[in-house]
Amino acid sequence: MAYLRKEKETVEVAYALGKVWAAIPQVLASLEWTVQETNETKHQVKVKTKAGFMLFSSALVIDVVSVDDNTCRVIVSAETPVTTITAMAEFGRARERVDLFFETLAKLLMSEGKTHK
DSSP, X not given: OEXXXXXXXXXXXXXXXXXXXXXXXXXXXXXXXXXXXXXXXXXXXXXXXXXXXXXXXOEEEEEEEEEETTEEEEEEEEEEEEETTTHHHHTTHHHHHHHHHHHXXXXXXXXXXXXXX
C-alpha cells in the first residue's frame, strides 16, 4: 500500500522578492535537486529531490510571494510517496528536505549579503 507524506512550511524572509527568487536556482543546484517546472509570473518552482538507497524522492513546490519592498514569504510544500516497506526509512524525510531547503537558502542569502556590503 502506498500513500503520500506531506509537509508544508511558510517562512517570512527579510529580503526582497527579486533577491530570493534569484537565489533559488543556486540553492537547488547546490542540493542537486531537479527543477521540473518554473513559473516566472507566479514565482513558483516545482522540484524533485534526489532519491537514495531504499528512499523515494520528494516533490516540492516552492512559492515566493512579496510582502513589501524588503520582505517576502517563501512557502514550501513537500510530498514523499511512502509504502509500508519504506515507511520507517522515510519517516520525517519530507520535513528534513523542507528544512534543508530553508537552511541552504538562508546560508546563501547571508553570504551574498556579506560580499555586497
